Amino acid sequence: MALALEEIDAVNRVAGEDPIKIGLLSPMSRPGDATAGLLMSRGARLGAEYLREHGGVLGGRNISIVAYNDMVTAAEEGFARSAVGGMAKLAMVDEVLAVIGQWHLRTTPWVAEMCEKLGMPMFVENGHSTITHGKRTIFRTYFSIADRTPLMMDCLARIGAKRIGIVASDTVFGKAMADTLQQYGESVHGMEFLRFDFEQEVVQDWRDQLRSIRDWEPDAFINGGLNVIAGGGPVGNSYRILQQAVEVGLLPNVPMMVTFGFPMRSQDYWRMAGEAGNGVMWPASKFRPSWPEMTRIGRWFTDRFMARFGTAPPDTCLSAFTDITIIGQALNAAGTDSREALLDTLESMEFDTWRGKLRFQRGPEHWHHNPPELVVMQYQTFGQTFDEAAIIHPAELADSEYRPATATSSTG
Numbered sequence: 001m002a003l004a005l006e007e008i009d010a011v012n013r014v015a016g017e018d019p020i021k022i023g024l025l026s027p028m029s030r031p032g033d034a035t036a037g038l039l040m041s042r043g044a045r046l047g048a049e050y051l052r053e054h055g056g057v058l059g060g061r062n063i064s065i066v067a068y069n070d071m072v073t074a075a076e077e078g079f080a081r082s083a084v085g086g087m088a089k090l091a092m093v094d095e096v097l098a099v100i101g102q103w104h105l106r107t108t109p110w111v112a113e114m115c116e117k118l119g120m121p122m123f124v125e126n127g128h129s130t131i132t133h134g135k136r137t138i139f140r141t142y143f144s145i146a147d148r149t150p151l152m153m154d155c156l157a158r159i160g161a162k163r164i165g166i167v168a169s170d171t172v173f174g175k176a177m178a179d180t181l182q183q184y185g186e187s188v189h190g191m192e193f194l195r196f197d198f199e200q201e202v203v204q205d206w207r208d209q210l211r212s213i214r215d216w217e218p219d220a221f222i223n224g225g226l227n228v229i230a231g232g233g234p235v236g237n238s239y240r241i242l243q244q245a246v247e248v249g250l251l252p253n254v255p256m257m258v259t260f261g262f263p264m265r266s267q268d269y270w271r272m273a274g275e276a277g278n279g280v281m282w283p284a285s286k287f288r289p290s291w292p293e294m295t296r297i298g299r300w301f302t303d304r305f306m307a308r309f310g311t312a313p314p315d316t317c318l319s320a321f322t323d324i325t326i327i328g329q330a331l332n333a334a335g336t337d338s339r340e341a342l343l344d345t346l347e348s349m350e351f352d353t354w355r356g357k358l359r360f361q362r363g364p365e366h367w368h369h370n371p372p373e374l375v376v377m378q379y380q381t382f383g384q385t386f387d388e389a390a391i392i393h394p395a396e397l398a399d400s401e402y403r404p405a406t407a408t409s410s411t412g
Contacts, residue, residue: 001037001069003041004037004038004040004041004069005041005067007042007044007045008024008041008044008045008065008067010045011044011045011048011063011065012064012065014052014062015048015062015063015064016061019061019064020057020061020063020064020328020331020337021064021065021095021096021097022044022048022065022096022097022327023066023067023087023090023096023098023101024040024066024067025068025070025083025086025087025099025100025111026041026067026069026070026101026125027070027103028067028069028070029069030071030075031071031074031075031079031201032070032071032103032104033104033226034071035236036103036227037101037103039314039316039317039320040103040125040317040320041067041320042313042317043313043316043319043321044065044101044320044321044324045065046305047063047320047321047328048062048063048064048065048324049304050297050300050324050325051063051324051328057332058331058336058337063324063328066090068086068089070083070104070107070111072085073085079104079106080106080107080109080110082107083102083104083107083108083110083111084107084111087111087115088114091114091115091118091120096120097337097338097339097342098122098339099122099123100123100125100323100324101123101125102124102125103125103126104171104173105126105127105171105173105176106171106173108124108126109128109131112124112131112135116136116137116138119340121327121342121343121346122138123140123141123323123326123327124138125142125316125319125323127142127143127144127148127173127176127177127260128176129144129145129147129176129180130144130146132366132367132368132369133367135367135368136343137343138368139323139346139360139368139369140368140369140370141319141322141323141326141353141370142315142319142371142372143283143374144369144371145173145177145180146180149177149184151283151374151376151394152181152257152283153181153184153185153188153191154188154393154394155376155392155393155394156219156220156255156257157185157191158402159220159402161218162190162192163192163193163216163217163218164182164192164194164219164220164221164222165195165213165221165222165254166178166181166193166196166224167209167210167221167222167223167224167225168195168196168197168198168222168224169197169198169224169225169226169237170197171200171226173226174200174259177259178195178224181259194212194216196209196212200237204237204240206240206241206244206245207244207247211248213250214249214250220255220256221245221250221254221255221257222256222257222258222259223241223242223256223257223258223259224258224259225237225239225240225241225258226238227262236262238262239272239273242276242280243273243274243276246276251276251405252276252279255281255404256279256280257280257281257282258280258282259283260282261284261314261315263280263282263379264284264312264314264315264377264386265311265314266311266312266384266385266386270382277379278380278382278405279379279403279404279405280379281377281378281392281402282378283375283377284315284374284375284376284377285318285373285374286372286373286374286375286391287315287354288386288387288389289302289306289312289313289386289387294355295352295353295354295356297325297353297354298354298355301313301318301354311386312385312386312387315372318354321354322353325351325353326351326353326358329351330346333349346368347360347362355373375393375394376391376392377389377392378390378392378402380403390403
């Protein structure tokens with residue numbers, strides 16, 4: 001939380017008089033995914049910097065960020081009450097113009113309903129498949145569970161996987177992700193599944209379940225752990241599951257896919273996963289620092305992030321940056337700082353983003369939701385950076401074939 005608030009303070013110290021106030025409502029402590037809150041704050045900071053360095057908003061005004069930890073009372077009141085309390089403060093006390101940063105599926109639906117009642121524009125950053133549907137005030141530039149599921153299972157089918165083992169968290173995201181993957185795999189590819197769900201806030205040992213999956217002789221293993229673990233600590237259950245899968249002999253013999261892009265933070269990934277993490281596959285936006293199709297705004301973001309933090313930016317940071325800059329563009333076009341004018345403009349114009357022009361429509365599949373093109377990435381050599389990772393699916397975007405972990409180099 002301290003690191004996240006340092007990023008916000010850096011924005012606000014130079015916001016000047018009469019700034020445009022934007023809310024950031026994200027998890028910044030346990031029991032939530034505090035890493036997500038830090039990444040959102042970094043993306044928001046860079047979005048504010050970009051707007052300040054490119055003429056400001058509404059005649060030169062700067063952005064200030066009003067940030068709340070949406071987990072502040074979660075241990076006592078639950079995730080939803082804690083997050084809704086933060087949104088109420090942002091909307092009615094701080095009177096922000098818009099809000100970004102919602103990450104947990106356990107908070108976003110309730111926060112979105114409050115935004116609808118208050119007319120508050122909000123950008124969500126999580127994987128809920130239908131959160132924007134039919135809503136006037138909710139927008140998203142990140143991808144959903146429904147967007148990534150066909151990509152992931154088609155990739156596994158393409159490498160010949162028919163029997164899939166899954167270990168999944170019992171969180172809303174974990175269960176929805178596993179349910180959607182299993183339903184798609186069974187109905188489209190005739191796959192078989194051996195699945196074990198676990199209590200997020202209780203379980204720290206998955207060895208028995210992993211042995212059962214190993215003995216079942218799967219063709220692939222989906223690690224559905226998240227970035228938090230019972231009892232706290234710096235290593236999420238995604239890494240603990242990986243390490244225990246190696247210990248029981250499931251890995252590296254079986255291909256492993258994870259459900260979100262935590263391997264993109266390559267320095268952290270190799271430090272915590274070690275050589276056993278080689279061969280991992282994950283769904284991601286079609287983005288990396290060397291991507292030649294990146295626009296000018298995307299290049300600015302990537303270069304600034306790498307210069308400041310010394311590593312490639314994860315797509316979660318990119319999403320928060322994009323949301324801030326879209327809000328700034330919309331306000332400039334609207335010519336006024338009202339929520340209603342902002343909502344009208346978000347629906348009526350195109351926006352410059354890292355992947356080109358973007359427009360929000362009320363479509364049957366993607367209502368107020370414009371996701372990036374997705375790929376499956378794989379580390380094929382121990383110690384690779386995110387920028388060096390292979391794209392292995394879909395075939396028309398791939399720059400490498402899938403490579404089994406046991407066939408890769410461990411020397412870097």
